[in-house]
Amino acid sequence: DQQVKQNSPSLSVQEGRISILNCDYTNSMFDYFLWYKKYPAEGPTFLISISSIKDKNEDGRFTVFLNKSAKHLSLHIVPSQPGDSAVYFCAASASNAGNMLTFGGGTRLMVKP
């Protein structure tokens, strides 16, 4: 039972263009969402988060959009840089369940110079 799904296992974009990574969830109790980035041989690192009371959160080149009715969120990276090449994980938690994150399967982003 995958409560958080990332349906695109990989994505390739050209440097300078926009990268859009998508994530869907099924558990309506989730009200906090995060994106983590993972380089090879390293642990995931926190990138950006959004609470369900918002529909957008921006941090520099990274913006996360949340569509609660569709149970969908997306991460936009503009402009994409070769150093952004990594695996991106979407994660979700419920505020009444403490800090127990449910992760999606990840999307490998490749940014070509």
Added chain:
Amino acid sequence: EAGVAQSPRYKIIEKRQSVAFWCNPISGHATLYWYQQILGQGPKLLIQFQNNGVVDDSQLPKDRFSAERLKGVDSTLKIQPAKLEDSAVYLCASSLGRGYNEKLFFGSGTQLSVL
């Protein structure tokens, strides 16, 4: 600030053998997590500690996996006996507290291969 430390970095064992992983969280972090990441999948929570008490271990295969957090700081995760399907990266993470919006900091993981 030192990050989450894990050892060993790699481990290769044969099935039915036992193995142990060690984690030292960021200083002052009360909450510690062990995640299992199978190749091609996202991390899956195995166990969560708050200080030295277990908060959640509902996804820990207790017939073969065990974990403890000594004095509320370091933690060890043990598998005995190992199965082929235990091949994965075992990630340790820590956070200041258990709040739902607390940021998790991950170690680099231990890559386990069971032959």
